[in-house]
Amino acid sequence: MTATWLLDQPTVAVMAALHAGVLGASAPFVRRRPALRRLPLALLMAAFAANTWVIANRWVVADRAPFKTLYETLLFYPWCIALVVFMLVAVHRLEVLAPFASIASLLGLGYALGRPDAEVVNLPPALQSGWFVPHVVTYFFAYAALFASFVLAALALAAPRPAGGRPAEAGAAGVPYERHAHQAALFGLSALTLGLVMGAVWAKYAWGDYWSWDPKENWALVSWLAYAIYVHLRHARRWEARPAMWVLAAAFGAVVFTYFGMSLLPTAAGSLHVYQ
Amino acid sequence: MNAGTARADRSGRLADDLQRFGRAMEGDADARAAPGCEMASAVTIGRAVPRGPSGDREGRSPGLAGCFLWVGATWAALLAADRLLALPGAGELARSAPGQAAGILAVAALATAVWVKRRALYLTVTSIEFSVALMTALLAATVAGTLILQHAGAADMHRIYGAALGDFLLRAGLDDLFHSLWFGGLLVLLCGSLVLTVVRNRAWQMAMWGALLSHLGVVVIVAGGFIGHFLGMKGFIGLHEGEVATAVAETDHGAPTGRRVPLGFGLRLDDFEMEAYAPEHRIRLYVRDGDSARLARSFDLDKAKDWTPIGRGDLAFRVTGVYPDFELADELRPASSGAPALELRPGGDGARPVNLFAGDPSRDRVDLGPEGPLVRFVWEAPGDGAALGETGRPEAHRLSVASASGALEERLVLPGREYGFDGGALRVRVLQYLPDFLYDGETREARSRSAAPNNPALQVAIGSDGVPGEETRWLFARMPDFGSSRDGAGPRLAYRHEPARAAPDRELLIVGETGEAWRVEGGRVVERTAVGRSGAALPGLAASFRVLPSAVEARTPRTRSEAWRNPVVDLAYRSAGQERPARLAASHARPLRLPDGSILAFEGDDEEPKAFRSRLAVIADGEVAATRAIEVNHPLTYGGYAFYQSDYRKEDPSYSGILVVRDPGLPVVLAGLAMICAGLLYAFYARPRLHPHRARP
Numbered sequence: 001m002t003a004t005w006l007l008d009q010p011t012v013a014v015m016a017a018l019h020a021g022v023l024g025a026s027a028p029f030v031r032r033r034p035a036l037r038r039l040p041l042a043l044l045m046a047a048f049a050a051n052t053w054v055i056a057n058r059w060v061v062a063d064r065a066p067f068k069t070l071y072e073t074l075l076f077y078p079w080c081i082a083l084v085v086f087m088l089v090a091v092h093r094l095e096v097l098a099p100f101a102s103i104a105s106l107l108g109l110g111y112a113l114g115r116p117d118a119e120v121v122n123l124p125p126a127l128q129s130g131w132f133v134p135h136v137v138t139y140f141f142a143y144a145a146l147f148a149s150f151v152l153a154a155l156a157l158a159a160p161r162p163a164g165g166r167p168a169e170a171g172a173a174g175v176p177y178e179r180h181a182h183q184a185a186l187f188g189l190s191a192l193t194l195g196l197v198m199g200a201v202w203a204k205y206a207w208g209d210y211w212s213w214d215p216k217e218n219w220a221l222v223s224w225l226a227y228a229i230y231v232h233l234r235h236a237r238r239w240e241a242r243p244a245m246w247v248l249a250a251a252f253g254a255v256v257f258t259y260f261g262m263s264l265l266p267t268a269a270g271s272l273h274v275y276q
Numbered sequence: 277m278n279a280g281t282a283r284a285d286r287s288g289r290l291a292d293d294l295q296r297f298g299r300a301m302e303g304d305a306d307a308r309a310a311p312g313c314e315m316a317s318a319v320t321i322g323r324a325v326p327r328g329p330s331g332d333r334e335g336r337s338p339g340l341a342g343c344f345l346w347v348g349a350t351w352a353a354l355l356a357a358d359r360l361l362a363l364p365g366a367g368e369l370a371r372s373a374p375g376q377a378a379g380i381l382a383v384a385a386l387a388t389a390v391w392v393k394r395r396a397l398y399l400t401v402t403s404i405e406f407s408v409a410l411m412t413a414l415l416a417a418t419v420a421g422t423l424i425l426q427h428a429g430a431a432d433m434h435r436i437y438g439a440a441l442g443d444f445l446l447r448a449g450l451d452d453l454f455h456s457l458w459f460g461g462l463l464v465l466l467c468g469s470l471v472l473t474v475v476r477n478r479a480w481q482m483a484m485w486g487a488l489l490s491h492l493g494v495v496v497i498v499a500g501g502f503i504g505h506f507l508g509m510k511g512f513i514g515l516h517e518g519e520v521a522t523a524v525a526e527t528d529h530g531a532p533t534g535r536r537v538p539l540g541f542g543l544r545l546d547d548f549e550m551e552a553y554a555p556e557h558r559i560r561l562y563v564r565d566g567d568s569a570r571l572a573r574s575f576d577l578d579k580a581k582d583w584t585p586i587g588r589g590d591l592a593f594r595v596t597g598v599y600p601d602f603e604l605a606d607e608l609r610p611a612s613s614g615a616p617a618l619e620l621r622p623g624g625d626g627a628r629p630v631n632l633f634a635g636d637p638s639r640d641r642v643d644l645g646p647e648g649p650l651v652r653f654v655w656e657a658p659g660d661g662a663a664l665g666e667t668g669r670p671e672a673h674r675l676s677v678a679s680a681s682g683a684l685e686e687r688l689v690l691p692g693r694e695y696g697f698d699g700g701a702l703r704v705r706v707l708q709y710l711p712d713f714l715y716d717g718e719t720r721e722a723r724s725r726s727a728a729p730n731n732p733a734l735q736v737a738i739g740s741d742g743v744p745g746e747e748t749r750w751l752f753a754r755m756p757d758f759g760s761s762r763d764g765a766g767p768r769l770a771y772r773h774e775p776a777r778a779a780p781d782r783e784l785l786i787v788g789e790t791g792e793a794w795r796v797e798g799g800r801v802v803e804r805t806a807v808g809r810s811g812a813a814l815p816g817l818a819a820s821f822r823v824l825p826s827a828v829e830a831r832t833p834r835t836r837s838e839a840w841r842n843p844v845v846d847l848a849y850r851s852a853g854q855e856r857p858a859r860l861a862a863s864h865a866r867p868l869r870l871p872d873g874s875i876l877a878f879e880g881d882d883e884e885p886k887a888f889r890s891r892l893a894v895i896a897d898g899e900v901a902a903t904r905a906i907e908v909n910h911p912l913t914y915g916g917y918a919f920y921q922s923d924y925r926k927e928d929p930s931y932s933g934i935l936v937v938r939d940p941g942l943p944v945v946l947a948g949l950a951m952i953c954a955g956l957l958y959a960f961y962a963r964p965r966l967h968p969h970r971a972r973p
Contacts, residue, residue: 118560118574122553122884125908186960193956197949206909208510208920208937210501210945213454215422225415229408236404265422266436 007061008054009116012075015054016109018047019078019102026099040098041089047105048082055079062120067136069121073259074112078105080137080144084184088148092180100151131202135195139220142191143255145184146227150252152181153245178241182234185248189227196220215268219258226251338400343409346400350465351413354458358449361457401469402476410466417462421453427529455529467495483967486959493951500944508939509537514923515545517930520895524917524936539936541915542895546903548932550924552883557843557862559595561586562875569875577845587872590850597846599835602861606631606829608822616788617827618653622819624812628836631829634788638674638774648817649782649795657787673709673734674772675751677702686772691734702767705746707735713752722750732773740767784814788823833859845878888921890932906934916940 024030025039054075058066066072078101085101088094123132156177199217200210211217230251234244262268338346360366369375390397400406424445425436433442433451449456470491474480479488511524512532520542526535559580562569575584583592608619608631616634621627622644632653633639641652676686677697685697694705712725713733722733732753737746751771783796786807793814795803805815809823833846843862848855851871858868860878867877887907894902894914904912912919916938923933 115570118571119558122886125885125887128887129909190956190960193952197953200949201946202909204942205911206920207922208911208918208935208939213421213426218418218422222415222418225411225418229411229415232404232408232411236408266425267422 008058008075009113011050011054011057012109012113012116015047015050015078016106016113018043018050019105019109022047022102023099023106026102040102041095044082044085044098044101047102048079048086051075051079051082058120064123065133065136067133067140068123068127069117071112071115071117073136073140074108077108077140077143077259080140081105081147084141084144084148088180088184094148094152094175094180096155096175097148097151101147104147126206129202129206131198131205135198135202138191138198139195142188142195143259145191146188146223146252146255149181149184149188150249152177152184153248156181156245157242157249178245181245181248185227185230185251189224189231192220192224192227196224215265216258216262219254219262223251223254223258226254338403338405340405340408343400343403343405344412346406347409347413347462347465351458351462354461355448355456358457359447362449398472398476401465402473406469407466407473410462410469414462414466417453417459420450424450424453426454427452463498467498470495483963486955486957486963489951489955490959491955493948493953493955496948496951497945498948500941500946500948502941503944504939504941508937508941510938511537511936512922513543513919513934513936515543515890515932515934516928517545517548517932520544539915539917541901543919543934544893544895545890545932545934546893547889547891548924548930549889550883550885550929551887551889553881553886555840555881555883557840557878557880559593559845559847559860560877560879562867562877564873572874583850586876587870587874590853591870591872593847593849593876595845596848596857597833599833599842599844599846600838601836601841602844603834603836603842604831605629605834607832607834608824608827609830610824610826611828612826614824614826614828616653616655617824617829618786618788619822619824620651620819621821622648622817624818625820627819638772644817649784651784651786651817653786653788655788657790657792658785671729671776672774673706673732674774675704675706675734675736676770676772677704678768678770689734698767701741703739704769705737705739707737707748709734713750729773729775732771734771736769738767738769782816784817786814786821786823788825791823840880843878843880847876849876888924888932890921890934892919892934 021043022040025036025043030036030039055066058072058075067076081101081104085094085097088097155175159177199220203212204210226247230244230247233247234241361370370379425432428436428451430442430446433446436442437445445451449458453459474488474491477484477487479491509524509526510528511526513521513524515521521539521544522542523536523538526533526537557577559575559577560571561573561575563572564570573586577595577598580593580595583594585592605628607629608617615636618632618634619629620632620642621629630642631639632642632651634653634655640654641650643650673689673691674686675689675695676684678684687695687697689695689704689706691706691709694703696703710722710724710733711727711729711731713722713731714725715722722735725731734751734753735748736751737748739746749769751769753771753773781797785794785796786792787794788809791806791808793805793807794801795805795815803815805813807813807815807821810821812818812820814821833844836842845860847858847860847868849858849868849870850856858876860866860868860876862878862880867875869875889905889907891905892903892912893900894912896915902912902914906912906919906921908921911921918937918939920935920937921932922935925931925933
C-alpha cells in the first residue's frame with residue numbers, strides 16, 4: 001500500500017485542463033480559422049497521452065491493473081472514450097465527437113480530483129485472475145463505444161427532419177449520424193456481449209456459478225437487453241430510424257446506471273462489483 | 277379431414293410460409309408484404325432493408341401493443357399457476373385423482389387452444405414485436421429484481437417495505453424473483469420463440485449464420501443452465517487439516533438441504549493457509565464529510581519526518597518518533613536527590629533493564645530465576661559480621677496508607693491484628709487474607725480458589741477518630757487502584773504481597789562504592805572480583821550493568837523490539853503558529869482532533885487476505901490419485917466435480933470450506949456463450965465483408 005495523493009493529482013489536473021482546452025478549441029469562432037481546425041483533436045491526443053501516463057504509472061506503483069476502485073475507473077474511462085473517438089475520426093472523420101468526449105471526461109476527472117484514492121487498495125483474492133483485465137477493459141470499451149453511439153444518436157435526433165417523411169439518413173452537415181450511431185451501437189453491443197461472456201466464465205471459475213443475480217450482473221443484463229431491443233426494433237419495418245434513435249439514446253441510461261448507480265440499490269450490499 | 281391430410285395441409289402451409297420468407301430474403305416485394313415478414317429482416321442483422329413509412333397492419337402478427345398484451349397475459353398465467361401451487365394443500369390435491377384429472381384436463385384444454393390458434397400463435401411468437409415485448413418484460417423483471425430485496429425473509433420484507441407492500445411482494449413471489457416459476461417460464465418462452473424464429477426464417481443458410489448462432493446460443497445457454505440445475509448438484513465440505521471427506525452436504529441456494537451425497541472418492545485437506553498482505557502502519561487524515569469521516573490523505577511514516585501541510589493556513593504535522601514495539605521504561609537519571617542505583621541488563625545490551633536501589637530491601641535485589649543467582653545491590657561493602665547470605669523468608673503483607681494529611685506510611689501486617697496509622701488517628705484491623713481471591717456469585721461470598729498466591733487479597737476494617745463504626749474493604753495486591761473508598765474520599769490504602777522465598781543457594785552481591793562483585797554461596801563469600809562501575813564482566817552472570825551513585829527513575833518511551841507489536845508514533849503538529857506534541861498508538865482508537873475539525877489517526881491495518889490456499893489430495897481406492905492446491909479462481913476438478921476454495925475461519929486457522937459443484941451443463945453453457953460471441957461478430961463484422969453487396973449503402 002502506498003500513499004497516492006501526490007502520485008497522479010498533478011497529471012490528472014493537466015488532463016482536465018487539456019480537456020477544457022478541447023472544449024474551448026471546439027468553439028465555432030476558434031474552429032473557423034483554418035489553422036486551428038485540428039486543434040481540438042490535437043489537445044485530445046495530448047490529454048490521451050497524459051492519461052496513458054497516469055494509468056501506466058499507477059499500474060507500476062500499485063503493482064496491479066488500476067481498475068479496482070471508482071477513482072481508478074474514472075481515470076480509465078476517459079482513456080477508452082478518447083481511443084474510440086480516435087478510431088471514429090480515423091474511419092469516419094467524426095471530429096465532432098471530440099468536445100463531447102471532453103465533456104464526459106471532465107465530469108469524471110472533476111470528481112477524481114476532488115475525491116482521489118488516498119491509498120492504493122489491495123486486490124482481494126477473487127479479483128486476482130487473468131480474467132480481471134480483459135473483463136474490465138472490454139466493458140469499458142463497450143461503454144465508450146456506447147457513449148459515442150449515444151452522442152451520435154442525439155446528433156441524429158437534433159438534425160432537422162427532412163421533408164417528405166423519410167428518416168434522417170444524413171445530418172445537417174451531410175453526416176449520416178444515424179448510420180454511425182448504429183455502427184457504434186453494434187460495436188458496443190458486441191463488446192458488452194464479450195464482457196458479459198468473460199464475466200460469466202470467470203464467475204464459474206471463481207465461485208462455481210456463471211451468474212448469481214448480483215445487482216451489477218443484473219444491470220449488465222439490463223444494458224445488454226436494452227441494446228438487443230434497439231437492434232431488433234431497428235430491423236422491424238414499422239420502426240423508422242428516428243424512434244429507434246430514441247431507444248438507442250435511452251439505452252445509454254442503463255449503461256450509466258450500471259456504472260454509477262449500484263450504490264443506490266438496496267440489493268447491492270456485499271456485492272463484489274460495487275465500488276466502495 | 278383425416279389426420280393424414282391435416283398433416284399434409286400443415287406441412288404444406290409451413291413450406292409455403294418458409295418459401296415466402298425465403299423470397300423475402302431475396303428482396304421480393306410481394307413476399308415482404310406477406311404476414312410476419314418483418315421477422316426476415318430481424319435476423320438479417322446489419323443488413324439494410326428499405327423500410328416503408330407505414331407498417332403492414334394487414335399482417336397477422338398482432339403488433340407491438342398486442343405482443344405486450346400476450347407477454348403480460350403469459351406472465352399473469354404463470355404467476356397464478358405458481359401461486360396456486362404454493363397454496364397449502366395444493367400438493368395433496370395435485371396427487372389426488374380428481375386433482376390429476378383436472379390437471380390433465382387443463383393441459384389438454386391449453387394444448388387444444390394452442391392447436392386451434394397455432395398459426396396465429398406461430399406468427400406471433402416469431403414476430404419481431406414479440407421478441408421486443410419479451411425482452412422488455414425480462415428487462416423490467418431484472419430491474420425489479422435489483423430494486424426489491426431478494427431472499428430477505430418475511431420478517432425483513434415486512435420491516436423494510438411495511439406490512440401491506442411487504443405482503444404483496446411476498447405473495448407475488450418478488451422476493452425471489454429470479455428463481456420464480458414465471459421468470460423461468462418467460463425464459464423458456466424466449467427460447468421457444470427463438471427456435472421457432474430460426475425455423476421460420478430458414479436461418480441455417482450461410483448468410484444467416486450470425487443470426488442463427490447468436491439466437492440459438494441463448495437457447496443453448498438456457499438449456500445448459502437447466503441441465504446444470506436439474507442434473508447437477510451443489511454442496512459444501514468443511515475440513516480441518518488432515519481430515520478426509522467422502523460425502524458432500526448438498527445445498528440449495530446456499531442453504532443445506534440435509535442430504536449427503538457420496539463422492540465415490542475421498543478428499544483430504546493436507547494444508548490450509550491464508551496469505552496476507554504485509555501489514556502497514558500509516559498516518560491517515562480524515563475530513564468530515566456529512567455525518568461521517570472520509571479518508572482524505574494517507575502518509576507513510578518515513579515520508580512525514582518534515583513538516584507536512586494538512587490543511588488551510590499553517591496547519592501541519594511531522595513525525596518525531598516511531599516506536600514499533602512501544603513501552604514506557606523506567607530509566608535511571610543521575611540526580612542529587614536520588615539514591616545509589618544499579619541498572620542491570622540480564623542478557624546484555626539491548627535487553628530490558630532492571631533498576632536496583634541500594635538501601636531499600638524491597639528494591640535492592642532481583643531473583644534471576646532457577647538458573648541465575650539472586651543479585652543484590654549495596655553501596656558500601658558489608659563489614660565484618662554482617663549477614664551476607666540472603667535467607668529464605670515467609671510470605672509477607674505490606675500495607676501502605678496515604679492519609680488525608682498526605683503522609684505515606686508502610687507496615688508489615690499480619691491477619692487478625694490491628695494497627696494504627698497517621699499517629700493513631702486511623703485504625704486498621706486486618707480481617708483475613710485470601711491467596712487466590714474469588715467472589716462466588718452464587719453464595720455471594722469471597723473465597724480462595726487455591727492456596728497459590730495468584731490473586732492475593734486482604735480484607736481490612738478501617739476506623740477513624742471521631743467517626744463511629746468501621747468501613748470494610750478488600751485490597752488487592754494486583755489491583756492497587758482498588759484501595760480507595762467508593763466515593764474516592766477517605767484514606768487511600770495499598771496492599772503489597774511479598775511471596776515466600778526459599779533461600780537462594782547462589783547470590784551475587786554488587787558493591788557500588790568499591791566497584792566489586794562478590795559471589796556468595798551458603799552465606800560465605802567465595803570470590804571477590806573488581807568489575808568497576810559499568811561493563812559486562814560480572815562473574816557467573818551474562819549481563820551488562822551500570823552503577824550510578826545517586827539516581828532517580830524516570831519514565832521514558834522506547835521500543836522493546838523492531839517487531840510491530842505495539843506501534844506508537846510521536847507527532848508534533850502546529851496550528852496558528854503554536855506547536856504541540858501528540859502521541860498516537862495504533863492499538864487505541866483515540867485519534868488527534870485538529871483545530872479545523874479534521875482527524876489525524878495512526879492506524880495499522882488488519883491482516884488483509886491476499887490468498888486462501890487449500891492443499892487437497894484425492895484418495896481413490898486407498899491411494900492418492902491427485903493432489904492440488906486450490907485457491908479462489910483456481911478450483912480442482914476431479915470425477916465430474918469441481919472443488920472451489922470458498923470459506924475460512926479466522927479463529928480456526930486449520931479449517932477450510934470447500935464448495936463442491938457438479939455441473940453437467942458446463943460444456944453446453946460454454947458452447948452457447950461461444951455461439952453468441954461468434955454469431956454477433958459474424959453478423960456485425962464478418963458477413964458485411966463476405967457479402968458486401970448486401971451491406972448497407
